[in-house]
Amino acid sequence: MHSINPEDFRVKGKLDLSKTPTELSIETSKKEEETALDDIQKKLSAKQDAMYAHNRHAFLICLQGMDTSGKDSLIREVFKEFNPRGVVVHSFKTPNSTELEHDYLWRHYLALPEKGKFAVFNRTHYENVLVTRVHPEYILFENLPGIEKVSDITPQFWENRMEQINNFEKHIAQNGTTILKFYFHMSKDEQRKRLLKRLEQPEDQWKFSTGDLKERERWDDYMNFYEEAINKTNTDYAPWYVVPADDKGVARYIVAKTIWEKLESLTDISEPQLDQKVKDNLQLYKDQLKG
Template sequence: MKDIDELFKVSNTDKFSLDDYATDETAGYKKENADEVLRDLIEEIADLQTALYASNRHSLLIIFQAMDGAGKDSAIAHTMSGLNPQGCQVYSFKQPGSEELDHDFLWRHYRALPERGRIGIHNRSHYENVLITKVHPQLVLKENIPGIDKVDDIKPKFWEHRYKSIRNFEEHLTANGTVIIKFFLHLSKEEQKKRFLARIDTPEKNWKFAFGDIEERQRWDDYMQAYKEAIKETASEDCPWYIIPADKKWFTRIAVSTIILETMKKMKLDYPTLPEEERQKLDEAKAILEKE
């Protein structure tokens, strides 16, 4: 089986192209073994989460970005199923409200960052500000940015500044102990069509579908270009992107879990060592308990 971490990692973007990443890759894994493989991965992640919480030195921020229907919700549900909810928080970002629009575009995302010792999962993220706003630049006008009164005022320099702000934001977080994993669930247009039809044809899935999803689908090429530019401008060795094949949900979950596990292993998480004075108190407490 192939090295998942290296197979899908994007840190050097000199020759990056989304076309080089298949949406149906399985890296040699088999569907019949998927449940067992995923279960073992989840158990290992859970053990490391306990060490992360106990050491209280790092935090882990996991970002999910994808086109509608790519399976972000199910990937989060399955790969995070073994985590202790006390040490994990999930935020799903919708369109910004009036208070959020009265601040800079990173403000609401900064407020949702995980504390030390915790895992934060962002279902969509600050990248929406260079994705959906790139495809629909009229949304930028709602931010009341000085000098931008109409779409024609949004020049290439504007996007360059946004990418730079994102890079600086992530560099700052990394320098202060937050490890960032960025997943793009790479879905084919054909598979999205199948999943949309399943949502329409299955009554209990109707709630997942909105007609706006079809309207956004018509801008598929624009979104792929926006993703390509965002990944190219913001991938780095410290904050890499991972292009995860999303046509086969069972493998998406394995790939995401494997990368989370390998990232946490590299954090070299250790349980805190008690000072000698505290160790002596433990011995005293043990002696008292054993005499009862």
Template sequence: MNNINIEKYRATKDFKISENETFGDFNRSDKELKKDLSKIRRELGEFQDTIYAHGKYSILVCLQGMDTAGKDSLIREVFKDFNVSGVEVHSFKVPTELELSHNYLWRHYLVLPAKGKFGVFNRTHYENVLVTRVHPEYILNEHIPGIHSVDDIDQKFWDKRFEQINDFERHLAENGTLIFKFFLNLSKEEQRQRLLRRLAIKEKHWKFSPGDLKERKLWSVYQDCYEEAISKTTHDHAPWFAIPADNKKATRVIVASILLQSLKKYKDIREPMLSEKIMANLDSYEEQLQSEQ
């Protein structure tokens, strides 16, 4: 498959979910899409080795989406050919008591990728303007000065959070972190089908929670919150991409392609050269090793 058009998926300042597709297949069969992904992720894995050797950039991949959007399987399939020491995955659940005793970005700072490595956030710091926006009572657990009740959490509060998140990401970008944020755009009907499969297949029962159905009733509220969060935090240094998520195989191909095509634009990412002194003595080093036989 030829390179995809990255701009087709890049979110803008006036981002609207309804204007973005939820299904894509490039007119290719599942078998062809699987083959496409195999090739792309192999190249990504090789490029990760170069990024590690170069040692000046870290890569942060952020995945957000409604329940059943396919985040876990995407991580498994897209990063399958990586050296395991070159990628770290972090899933952010309900904050612990320790995490709540710090500011809401603290736990994300702790696990940012080091230079030369990929970091994947499965659910991200955006939960703090999505889940907490839908359930503002959760904010009260953060014990923020001046916030005594849900009534104190107004639009100014959320605008300040967007500003803080933008500052957080700008700081990362200015210090060598390349940021990619993916919104997995799942249709409500496809989510229904995936929840039904979790109920129908015994091996998938563990994935189901009655809470999924409660959150599903708030679908439109979540969609509005996603639109505002993405619109207010997409930037050249930390872009959002809206990825159709109803077809998991195509979703993985799109995400992997965006990563590979974008990273290849950084022409300064290459293996470091050996010093002239070492290069001049390569034959001698080889002779030493050969003489050990």
């Protein structure tokens, strides 16, 4: 597990999802996966505390993938050692009436991380060029000028939207937010197994939705639109990582190690030093507390 290199999963050049593996050819036990992840968790936790105190950098972690690809459980496992004050998770659902009164990026701006903190977007602003492309009728709810019907939505509309997303990410990156984007690449057969598991295990049945089956019927469309969106929004300031997601343990480790290595590369992060006057009077303050 420790030999896994995050750079192997970073998108370089043109991505072809049909030729990208959904699992790694490595032999590993569940125990080995858990131990490796535990090591990374501890290091992330310590570094996160220093980043919080340093109060200059922020991290935006974007998670995208088909239903059952493991995003929710990954958040629980990868970030469980983090100090809760330093990480906020946002799960973006269908836009509500207030959100629809603004442009599609508005609610994502509101959820951006403060300095010193992590924000995790579980489903992200990319839903606006993924789900809406499979279901372009959703765009009509945005009440945009010049778009009265689906036929008004031209290919240029999607080109513009992806350019807007690039500009959004460039803006926040230039202002101190490190962006890491992960696509969980799961096979259609693995999704079938996970959906069946939800139906067969009473404690998981609440997670099942008939909508999952309807979206599954559009699998090929989703793969095409994911591929296009990743290729058109993969930048140095907001890189995409395609994570093989058929093995959840391996996927979690890849994401955790990617975050860790990026944190380690920010060499200016350090905990602030005490004011010299406070240092000079430490013993005085101790005596006051003990007295």
